[in-house]
Amino acid sequence: MIEISDLAFSYGNNLVLKGISTTLEEGKIYGLLGENGVGKTTLLTLLCGLKKVQAGSILTDGENPFDRSASLLEKQYYLPDEVAPVNMRAGKFAREQGAFRKDYDHDKFLSLMEEFENDPSRKMSQMSAGQLKKTYLSFAIACNSKYLFLDEPTNGLDIPSKAQFRNAILKYTSDDSTIVISTHQVRDLENIIDPVIILDRRDVLLNASLQEIEEKLFFDYGNVLHPESLYSEQLPGGFIQVYPNTEGKESKTDIEALFNATHAHKDIIKGLFKK
Amino acid sequence: MDKKFNINRFGKYFLYDLKSRWSDLGIFFLIFALFPFILYLIYMIFATIGGGGLLELLYGGSVNGPSLPVRFAVFAVVTGVFVIVFPARAYGFITDKKAGSDWLMLPASRGEKFFSMMIICLVVIPVVYLIGYGLSDWLLCLLDKSCGDSIALTNVNRLSEDDSFHLVGNGIPLLLAWMVECISVFLLGSLIFKKWKTGYTIIALFAINAVLSTLFAFAMSNLDFSSVGDFIMNWMKNNAMKLDLHINLWLNALLILYIGGCGIWSWFRLKNQQH
Numbered sequence: 001m002i003e004i005s006d007l008a009f010s011y012g013n014n015l016v017l018k019g020i021s022t023t024l025e026e027g028k029i030y031g032l033l034g035e036n037g038v039g040k041t042t043l044l045t046l047l048c049g050l051k052k053v054q055a056g057s058i059l060t061d062g063e064n065p066f067d068r069s070a071s072l073l074e075k076q077y078y079l080p081d082e083v084a085p086v087n088m089r090a091g092k093f094a095r096e097q098g099a100f101r102k103d104y105d106h107d108k109f110l111s112l113m114e115e116f117e118n119d120p121s122r123k124m125s126q127m128s129a130g131q132l133k134k135t136y137l138s139f140a141i142a143c144n145s146k147y148l149f150l151d152e153p154t155n156g157l158d159i160p161s162k163a164q165f166r167n168a169i170l171k172y173t174s175d176d177s178t179i180v181i182s183t184h185q186v187r188d189l190e191n192i193i194d195p196v197i198i199l200d201r202r203d204v205l206l207n208a209s210l211q212e213i214e215e216k217l218f219f220d221y222g223n224v225l226h227p228e229s230l231y232s233e234q235l236p237g238g239f240i241q242v243y244p245n246t247e248g249k250e251s252k253t254d255i256e257a258l259f260n261a262t263h264a265h266k267d268i269i270k271g272l273f274k275k
Numbered sequence: 276m277d278k279k280f281n282i283n284r285f286g287k288y289f290l291y292d293l294k295s296r297w298s299d300l301g302i303f304f305l306i307f308a309l310f311p312f313i314l315y316l317i318y319m320i321f322a323t324i325g326g327g328g329l330l331e332l333l334y335g336g337s338v339n340g341p342s343l344p345v346r347f348a349v350f351a352v353v354t355g356v357f358v359i360v361f362p363a364r365a366y367g368f369i370t371d372k373k374a375g376s377d378w379l380m381l382p383a384s385r386g387e388k389f390f391s392m393m394i395i396c397l398v399v400i401p402v403v404y405l406i407g408y409g410l411s412d413w414l415l416c417l418l419d420k421s422c423g424d425s426i427a428l429t430n431v432n433r434l435s436e437d438d439s440f441h442l443v444g445n446g447i448p449l450l451l452a453w454m455v456e457c458i459s460v461f462l463l464g465s466l467i468f469k470k471w472k473t474g475y476t477i478i479a480l481f482a483i484n485a486v487l488s489t490l491f492a493f494a495m496s497n498l499d500f501s502s503v504g505d506f507i508m509n510w511m512k513n514n515a516m517k518l519d520l521h522i523n524l525w526l527n528a529l530l531i532l533y534i535g536g537c538g539i540w541s542w543f544r545l546k547n548q549q550h
Contacts, residue, residue, distance in 0.1 A: 045550065050380070050550045052547070068379065068384075069384060070279075070383050073381065073383075074382040077380070078376070080372075080376055082372075083373060084374045087298065096291060097381065099291070100288070100291075100383060101382055
């Protein structure tokens with residue numbers, strides 16, 4: 001489990017994160033959403049220990065990630081938005097790096113590479129950005145890490161690869177893994193992320209499971225406008241509207257609409273989800 | 276301790292590090308280690324075209340290869356350039372966001388990564404370089420007798436006309452000590468500066484020397500020269516029999532302090548490296 005308490009981080013005078021407190025539980029795929037510059041990548045790099053917490057604390061299984069102990073590094077994998085084009089064949093790279101991780105499964109890596117229609121015998125420095133990303137994604141999943149942090153994993157992927165990525169995450173990751181996916185492309189990951197974390201510059205606006213969201217908010221796909229809507233957007237043939245679910249009706253979460261509703265009514269959403 | 280430094284994991288990491296450095300530096304290293312042949316080619320081209328060697332060859336004569344003093348001078352310059360340039364090429368990537376993040380996240384402890392880096396930089400590479408260069412030069416002298424004796428088999432003490440000065444172990448320990456000293460400084464520079472690592476390290480060294488020289492001059496201006504001179508003369512008289520030993524001790528202590536200081540600074544630089 002990852003416990004974040006009163007976390008703060010700034011770049012010089014530019015305060016990026018302040019007073020962030022939340023808990024990331026095992027066996028869940030968290031979708032980390034937020035506007036540009038809100039600190040999603042910063043939070044991921046703090047979680048994996050690439051940055052040092054300036055105030056507050058992060059504890060991963062009771063350890064400070066910035067200590068970068070070998071045991072904790074073995075339990076986690078961080079995939080940045082931009083990856084290094086190593087001058088090595090993909091298969092060799094995976095085998096050599098995987099040797100440091102006891103749960104790494106090279107057969108799984110090869111299966112994933114095949115699913116992504118990627119060639120493991122090809123040099124990574126000669127791959128396109130998308131192919132390189134798919135190689136790293138295959139390796140990240142094949143590590144079978146307890147904690148997997150993915151920063152914009154679908155950036156640079158073509159349309160079929162995005163579907164392959166969703167399948168890979170659902171099919172190949174372990175049930176007790178904690179996966180945190182930071183993304184702007186909510187539609188790419190709509191059916192796999194649960195819970196959803198919406199980050200604001202100074203706060204976690206929302207950290208709730210889809211079930212909780214659907215209990216408290218109603219996503220109306222009808223064609224009649226409701227004045228109590230927290231958010232409404234015209235779609236072909238109707239609207240998508242979000243409003244408090246006072247009648248306990250069932251609906252399916254539209255993450256983009258949820259994000260927009262949360263940003264338009266921060267206090268109302270926080271009040272609704274206060275535990 | 277096992278958590279921080281595991282000997283099996285260190286062995287595995289050391290081999291991985293060695294292979295990675297060879298893959299990054301192999302060609303660069305070969306250019307330097309095989310420089311006697313490159314020098315020979317350049318020398319012969321110039322000697323044939325510019326030095327009247329062509330006429331010599333036309334009249335059935337021969338052109339002599341580079342002599343021992345020429346090869347010694349080139350060896351000194353090439354070795355100087357090698358120790359200044361290679362640390363940044365070997366480990367400069369650590370400050371790079373993409374490659375550095377990958378390296379920091381590799382499951383090995385800080386101690387294992389640090390000691391591997393130090394052993395490779397301060398022991399493996401200088402020793403292998405000297406052996407490589409010595410072998411190339413020896414082979415060259417074997418193939419073209421006009422080059423004279425090889426550097427490795429020459430007694431350097433015989434080259435000097437000053438009999439009072441004797442280099443222990445044919446000067447190899449001194450050469451290695453000087454190489455390790457330079458590498459320590461330039462390795463530290465490559466971990467501190469993000470760009471123009473070698474250039475900025477040279478500028479920093481100039482700046483430090485300028486400040487120290489100014490401070491030294493300032494201190495000397497406030498000293499009573501006659502009492503300092505008397506003190507030194509008395510000390511030399513009292514320790515006349517062990518003067519060599521004392522000077523060697525001081526120089527070695529200074530060298531260890533210098534290398535140790537750079538090593539400690541490098542350790543803290545790695546410990547606090549963030550991306």
